[in-house]
Amino acid sequence: MVGTEGMRQRPEWPTVVLFLGVYLAFGGLTWLGTSLPWWMLLPAGAYLVCLHSSMQHEALHGHPTRHPWLNAALVYPSLALWLPYLRYARLHRLHHRNELLTHPREDPESFYLLPERWDSLSAPTRLLYRLNNTLAGRLLVGPLVAVTRLVIDDIGRARGGEHGVATAWLVHLPAAGLTLAWVVLVCEMPLWVYLLAFAYPGTSLMLLRSYLEHRAHEEVDARTAIVEAGPVMSLLYLNNNLHAAHHAEPGLAWYRLPAWYRQRRDQLLAANRGYRLDGYGAIARRYLLAAKESVVHPLVRS
Secondary structure (H helix, E strand, O other), X not given: OHHHOOOOOOOOHHHHHHHHHHHHHHHHHHHHHHHOOHHHHHHHHHHHHHHHHHHHHHHHOOOOOOOHHHHHHHOOOOOOOOOOHHHHHHHHHHHOOHHHOOOOOOOOOOOOEOHHHHHOOOHHHHHHHHHHOOHHHHHHOHHXXXXXXXXXXXXXXXXXXXXXXXXXXXXXXXHHHHHHHHHHHHOOOOHXXXXXXXXXXXXXXXXXXXXXXXXXXXXXXXXXXXXXXXXXXXXXXOOOOOHHHHHHOOOOOOOOHHHHHHHHHHHHHHHOOOOEEOHXXXXXXXXXXXXXXXXXXXXXXX
16 A cells, blocks of 8 residues: 555645644744743644654655655654654655564564563663653653664664665754754754753654554554544644554545544454554553553564
């Protein structure tokens, strides 16, 4: 299904309007940022940064136009600062090999570790990974873990000569610089304010979505969750909270996904063995301080 993305002849205007609205809101919020109280700035900034990451997800799946280069250009500014779009696009497409979902080595978005990797870690690092498996830990230290893992892994890949890794980071630097030039030079917002009110909590919200969207399971279809969230969180994730539906039909635009899901809800829930969660509040009540699973993948032995 992934190979059929981007074949449409006309732009998807709801997505174009959404993209424009997010950039206008971001520009206005950062322009007024130094005059707003932190309790207004932080949730709004985090929401917009995370929503922009959802826009990037739409773009790499072939929206809103049939031209991949144009879709990439529409989401080029890096509001989160740390994740190169070209790396995200490459790794996320690998993630869509459903038969390899959650495998610590084969799925780039897996949070599981292989037993031998776990055995090689120091006690403090094991503690950090255990903390990262609780929802509170994922929100508080998860961004540090995600950024560190990506940078270390990509340095190794670039040194090993893997094609495209160094290029992706070189392309990313102006994307992050464009955002920082606007925020720091034009809006005169201190860098630390942007990091603490926009980039870091925005990344935490990204990790909230991914926290329970996959699990280790012997059946492929049972590895992917459905989170039936309200309109605020569904918009934030552009309906990617209906994650089993997205994996079943990855080329479907965000505004078409809910109707497609409603028509096939029973079949999808039967296929994923009822892996459904009633919103992110329910996830927080259950897993805020409790680990969702073991850090070591329970089904992959080596």
